[in-house]
Amino acid sequence: xxxxxxxxxxxxxxxxxxxxxxxxxxxxxxxxxxxxxxxxxxxxxxxxxxxxxxxxxxxxxxxxxxxxxxxxxxxxxxxxxxxxxxxxxxxxxxxxxxxxxxxxxxxxxxxxxxxxxxxxxxxxxxxxxxxxxxxxxxxxxxxxxxxxxxxxxxxxxxxxxxxxxxxxxxxxxxxxxxxxxxxxxxxxxxxxxxxxxxxxxxxxxxxxxxxxxxxxxxxxxxxxxxxxxxxxxxxxxxxxxxxxxxxxxxxxxxxxxxxxxxxxxxxxxxxxxxxxxxxxxxxxxxxxxxxxxxxxxxxxxxxxxxxxxxxxxxxxxxxxxxxxxxxxxxxxxxxxxxxxxxxxxxxxxxxxxxxx
Numbered sequence: 103x104x105x106x107x108x109x110x111x112x113x114x115x116x117x118x119x120x121x122x123x124x125x126x127x128x129x130x131x132x133x134x135x136x137x138x139x140x141x142x143x144x145x146x147x148x149x150x151x152x153x154x155x156x157x158x159x160x161x162x163x164x165x166x167x168x169x170x171x172x173x174x175x176x177x178x179x180x181x182x183x184x185x186x187x188x189x190x191x192x193x194x195x196x197x198x199x200x201x202x203x204x205x206x207x208x209x210x211x212x213x214x215x216x217x218x219x220x221x222x223x224x225x226x227x228x229x230x231x232x233x234x235x236x237x238x239x240x241x242x243x244x245x246x247x248x249x250x251x252x253x254x255x256x257x258x259x260x261x262x263x264x265x266x267x268x269x270x271x272x273x274x275x276x277x278x279x280x281x282x283x284x285x286x287x288x289x290x291x292x293x294x295x296x297x298x299x300x301x302x303x304x305x306x307x308x309x310x311x312x313x314x315x316x317x318x319x320x321x322x323x324x325x326x327x328x329x330x331x332x333x334x335x336x337x338x339x340x341x342x343x344x345x346x347x348x349x350x351x352x353x354x355x356x357x358x359x360x361x362x363x364x365x366x367x368x369x370x371x372x373x374x375x376x377x378x379x380x381x382x383x384x385x386x387x388x389x390x391x392x393x394x395x396x397x398x399x400x401x402x403x404x405x406x407x408x409x410x411x412x413x414x415x416x417x418x419x420x421x422x423x424x425x426x427x428x429x430x431x432x433x434x435x436x437x438x439x440x441x442x443x444x445x446x447x448x449x450x451x452x453x454x455x456x457x458x
Contacts, residue, residue: 104283105281105282105283106281106282106283107279107280107281107282108246108250108279108280108281108282109136109246109276109277109278109279110246110249110271110274110275110276110277110278110279110280111133111134111135111136111137111140111207111276111277112136112137112140113246113249113250113282114137114179114205114249114250114253114269114271114276115136115137115140115141115144116140116144116250116284117249117250117251117253117254117284118141118177118203118253118254118257119141119144119145119148119151120254120284121175121253121254121255121256121257121258121287122175122257123151123175123176123177123203123257124148124150124151124152124169124174124175124176125145125151125152125153125154125165125166125169125174125175125176125177126138126141126145126152126153126154126176126177126178126179127154127156127161127162127163127165127166127169127176127178128141128154128155128156128162128178128179128180129155129156129157129158129159129161129162129180129184130155131159131180131181131183131184132181132209132217133181133207133209133217133218133219133273133276133277134179134180134181134205134206134207134276136276137179137205137207137276138153138155138179141153142155158187159180159184159185159187159188160187160188160190160191162178162180162188163178163187163188163190163191163192163195164191164194165178166178166191166195166202166204167191167194167195167198167200169202170195170200170201170202171198171200171298171299171311172298172299172300173295173298173299173300175201175203175257175261176202176203177202177203177204177205178202178203178204178205179204179205179206179207180204180205180206180207181206181207181208181209181273182206182208182209182210182211182215182220182222182223182226183209183211183213183214183215185204185206185223185226185231186226186231188204189226189231189232190232190233192204192231192232192238192266193230193231193232193233193234193236194313195266196232196236196237196238196265196266196328197234197236197313197324197328198311198312198313199264199265199297199328200264200266200311201257201260201261201263201264201265201266201267202260202266202267203253203256203257203260203266203267203268203269204238204266204267204268204269205253205268205269205271206223206227206268206269206270206271207271207272207273207275207276208220208221208222208223208270208271208272208273209273209438210222210436210437210438211223215437215438216437216438217273217438218273218437218438218439218440219272219273219274219275219359219411219438219440220272220273220411220412220436220437220438221272221357221358221360221410221411221412221415221416222411222412222413222415222436223270224270224386224410224412224415224416225415227240227268227270227386227387228240228386228387228389228419235325235328235329236328237265237328237332237335237387238265238266238267238268238387239256239259239260239263239265239266239267239268239335239339239385239387239388240267240268240270240385240386240387241255241256241267241268241269241270241341241384241385241386242270242271242357242358242383242384242385242386243269243271243275243358243384244275244357244358244359244361244362244382244384245275245280245362246275246278246279246280246282247280247281247282247283248384249269249271249275250282250284251285251287252269252384253269254286254287255287256269258287258289258290258292259290259339261290261292261293261295262290262292262293263331263334263335264297264331265331265335270358270386271358271359272358272359272360272411273438274359274440275358275359296309297309297311299311332388335388336388339385339388340385340388340389340390340392340393341383341384341385341390342381342382342383342384342385342390342393343361343380343381343382343384344379344380344381344382344393345365345368345379345380345381345382346368346372346377346378346379346380347379347380347381347397348379349377349402350377350378350379350397350402350403351376351377351378351402351403351404351405351454352371352376352377352378352379352403352404352405352406352407352450352453352454353378353379353380353381353397353403353405353406353407354367354368354378354379354380354381354406354407354408354409354446354450355380355381355382355383355394355406355407355408355409355416355417355420356380356382356408356409356410357382357383357384357386357410357416360409360410360411360441361380361382363409363440363441363442363443363446364380364409364443364446365380366443367443367444367446367447367450368380370443370444370447371447371450376450376451376454377402378450379397381393381394381397383416386416389419389423391419391422391423392423394406394420394423394424395423395424395425395427398423398424398425398427398428399427403428404428404429404454405428405429405430405431405453405454406420406424406428406429406430406431407431407432407433407446407449407450407453408420408430408431408432408433409432409433409434409441409446409449410432410434411434411435411436411439411440411441412434412436413434413436414432414434417430417432429453431449431453433445433446433449
C-alpha cells in the first residue's frame, strides 16, 4: 500500500477503525478535535458502529464503560483537562477490568492552560491520575506513523490484559501531517470475552461487571490480582528505542516529539565531536527502567539529560532507574513552549562541563 499524507489526529482515528473499533464516545476539546470529527464522519459508514458526542467528558467515559462491558472495541479521546474529568471513570474501568483505548493529545496546563503542545500529563498517565491502586498501559508515539501502529496494537493489548490502554501524544502529534502507511499489526492470541455482558439467552449464568468490593479482604484480593496482571505487562510490554548509544558520554532521555528534537541536537553535538545518545521510552508505563539502568552502568556515560515539555515529570523515573550511579540533569520548556535543538545542545555542553 502506498503512503498517504495524513494529519495525526485523523490518522489515529482511522487506525482505530482499522483495528475494529465499533464505538467512539467523545467530547470536543482542542487540540484533539479532529479525532471526534473524523469519527463522526466515518463511524456511520461502518455496519454496527456508532459515534456519540456525549454531553460531557464524564458522560463519555461512562459510555466507554458500558460499551466495553458489552465486549465491543471502544475508544474515547480528549486533551488534558478533559482527561482529568474522565479520571473517575478510568479508575472504574481499570477496576472492572474492561479493555478500551483512551487517547490524550496533551496541551499546556495546569488549569485551562493553553492549546499548544505539552508533556505535562506524564504524572497523570503513569502514576494513576484517578484514585486507588491501578495502572494503565501508556504508549507514547513520536511520529504519525508510530501513532497509527500503536493505536492499532493498543486494542489488542487492551483485550489481552482486560485493561485500558492510553495513547499519549502532544499537540504536535495531533496536528502535524506526515506520510503514513496503514499496515496490519501482528495479531495476538487473544482470549475469548466470556466475561462480557452480551445477554445470557438462558445458556449461561449472568455476567456481572463492577468494581465494588464491600469486604476489605475481597478488595485486597482483587488488587493483588490486578497487580499480578500489571507484573505481566512489565514483563512483556516494555518498548524503548536506543539511538546512537555506542560510546555516548551524555545520554538524553526523551519521548514523543521531544525525542525527535533531541535527535537533531545529537547530530549537532556529533559534528562538534561530542558523543551523545538517546533513550526514548515508547511505553511510559511500563517504564524501560532496565535500559536506563544498564546505560548508567557504562563507563563511557558521564551524565544523563532528560528533556521534556514540562517542568520535570519523567525525570523522576530516570533518577529512580539511575539510582545515583551517574548525575541526572533536566531541561524543559512548559506551557506550550517547545525546546529547540540549539537550546538542548547548549544545555548538554553545560552538563558535560560540570559532570564529574
